[in-house]
Amino acid sequence: MDNDTYSDKRIIKYASENLISIKIDAEKGSGPEQKKKYRVRGYPTILLLDSFGNEIDRIVGYRPPDEFMAELVRIESGTNTLSSLQSKYLRNMDDPSLELTLVEKYIDLNVKDSAEKHLKNALQYYEQENEFTFQNIFNISQLYYRIGSVDVSIELLDKIVENDIDSSETAYFYGLLYKTKVSNKVDDLLQYVSIIDNIEWKKLSYWQVIRIVKKSGEDPDLEASLYLKAVNLYDKNYKYLPSLLNGFAWRMTELGRNLPKALEKVNIALEYGEDVPILDTKAEVLWKLGRTEDALEIINKCIQGDPNKKHYQDQKAKFLENNNI
Amino acid sequence: MLLSIFKILLLILFSIFSFNCENKDVYPWSMDSLDNIIVKNSGKMILVDFETDW
Numbered sequence A: 001m002d003n004d005t006y007s008d009k010r011i012i013k014y015a016s017e018n019l020i021s022i023k024i025d026a027e028k029g030s031g032p033e034q035k036k037k038y039r040v041r042g043y044p045t046i047l048l049l050d051s052f053g054n055e056i057d058r059i060v061g062y063r064p065p066d067e068f069m070a071e072l073v074r075i076e077s078g079t080n081t082l083s084s085l086q087s088k089y090l091r092n093m094d095d096p097s098l099e100l101t102l103v104e105k106y107i108d109l110n111v112k113d114s115a116e117k118h119l120k121n122a123l124q125y126y127e128q129e130n131e132f133t134f135q136n137i138f139n140i141s142q143l144y145y146r147i148g149s150v151d152v153s154i155e156l157l158d159k160i161v162e163n164d165i166d167s168s169e170t171a172y173f174y175g176l177l178y179k180t181k182v183s184n185k186v187d188d189l190l191q192y193v194s195i196i197d198n199i200e201w202k203k204l205s206y207w208q209v210i211r212i213v214k215k216s217g218e219d220p221d222l223e224a225s226l227y228l229k230a231v232n233l234y235d236k237n238y239k240y241l242p243s244l245l246n247g248f249a250w251r252m253t254e255l256g257r258n259l260p261k262a263l264e265k266v267n268i269a270l271e272y273g274e275d276v277p278i279l280d281t282k283a284e285v286l287w288k289l290g291r292t293e294d295a296l297e298i299i300n301k302c303i304q305g306d307p308n309k310k311h312y313q314d315q316k317a318k319f320l321e322n323n324n325i
Numbered sequence B: 001m002l003l004s005i006f007k008i009l010l011l012i013l014f015s016i017f018s019f020n021c022e023n024k025d026v027y028p029w030s031m032d033s034l035d036n037i038i039v040k041n042s043g044k045m046i047l048v049d050f051e052t053d054w
Helices: A009-018 A031-037 A065-076 A082-091 A096-108 A112-128 A134-146 A150-162 A168-183 A187-193 A199-216 A220-231 A241-255 A259-270 A276-288 A292-305 A310-324 B002-024 B034-040
Strands: A019-025 A045-049 A055-060 B045-051
Touching: A009 A019, A009 A065, A019 A031, A019 B034, A031 B045, A055 A065, A055 A082, A082 A096, A096 A112, A096 A134, A112 A134, A134 A150, A134 A168, A150 A168, A168 A187, A168 A199, A187 A199, A199 A220, A220 A241, A241 A259, A241 A276, A259 A276, A276 A292, A276 A310, A292 A310, B034 B045
Parallel strands: A019 B045
Antiparallel strands: A045 A055, A045 B045
16 A cells, blocks of 8 residues: 555645544554454554544555545545445335445444344345345345355355245355355365356355365365466456465465466566565575575565565575575 | 855755655654544544554
């Protein structure tokens, strides 16, 4: 964010005129306490508070300058903030779609209890009004999944399949995906993924299985081969391709598998720009491939790019130690 | 002598100008704590960026 969003002149001007801004290291000093107080899950999380410290809204994850600016303006104008959605809902409590929008906001703000309460209301409404359509129930199942109530989500998806409601194949797929997550048994999902053509479902399946296999640590060959299959499903239009390929390459160095492929992928990532962390990955791949001189050359570039980062110095020491043997 | 003073003045003015320009290009992070900012209550919205080293 510092390199582009917080360096953008429009953002700087807006912040100078309208905001008091602070950074909190979530892992140091009062950070953990504040992180707990404001229910922060990942980084970066940007909270927008009123002058009394009450949360108005939040921005989770990296945003480029244009998107960040648009979010700041939206929040300042009170559009789709929690309080504006609550007011809308109180004026029209019989509108389940409004209630579900409110649920999404509660999920974004990580207020699970309120999200669950409104989800139950919306589900009751659909059941009472006989609006048990695929879209309605599927949406609710996805929201239950997002608040961590995977069992309820699976139950709803099974109901769609049992009643053979329109698009029940979608419900079957997501049901299988979530059951795999709960049971940690990957065979059924892997079998299913081998017979479907839907690329998005294949991606979701591979990532789910990779998480399980990685966690168990029992089958590094399977993890490496699925990871390769997964990254091969993304094309150059994917916004986060360099980061994806970088992650793949680094994991392959940890697993000690697919190293020539890792080098190939990290080189593709570097075509998007000589990002120092990606260069660091390339150095590690080269070192694992036994090309220590090349690894040293690359890690020196990392040190030049970020002289204060201890990790790069440590990597260089590791490569040199290996070189002397 | 006058020329030297003039050069020094120019240098000072240039430094002030450069310093001001540089400040305008830096995001205005406050060094205050969140609690203090809330107590001071400037009436402005508060942006809190939670980050970490890793």
